Amino acid sequence: MSAQQFDEKKLERAIRKIKHCLALAQSENENENENEAATALRQPQALMREYQLTDMDVKLSDVGEVESDLYRAKRRPWDQQLSIAVAAAFNCTTLRRRKWSSVKGQVIECATFVGVSLTQNIALYAYESLHTKLT
Structure with a gap:
């Protein structure tokens, strides 16, 4: 199943959530709390697998x-x-x-x-x- 087959609103919501989690992981990396940063990275990775998105898809959404x-x-x-x-x-x-x-x-x-x-x-x-x- 490709990204085009998903409901557009769900896909947009997933991309927003991925961006939010990546920003959170980045800010937690700056605070040097590796456990929280690793946890914050798991969710966007799971969403990207679920919706078959790449890093480039997330960047191009802007x-x-x-x-x-x-x-x-x-x-x-x-x-x-x-x-x-x-x-x-x-x-x-x-x-x-x-x-x-x-x-x-x-x-x-x-x-x-x-x-x-x-x-x-x-x-x-x-x-x-x-x-x-x-x-």
Whole structure:
């Protein structure tokens, strides 16, 4: 059974618990209590076996993607440069996404931000705020 076959909510809960236990084990390692640290490591290892997760799966769970609601048939050069500058400022990546809009009846372009934890959300907010001011 692969990780994709598990209920998504249960999987997310398990990953949060794994992260919490690993953080607890790390803090207990700093306090040099080896028994408590070893105990704190057993639970995440068991959960990782149960859900067939690797260390990389746990690390990648922090990566997220958000898409701007601002779009055009073709993004202007300053708009693209703005998304690149904002992404660099917030340590994430920006992508130009093209997709079909059934409402507009044409292909539209919008900015997408990919980052770790909440950086992509902060970058999106900054981008949309600055874009509105520049427009």
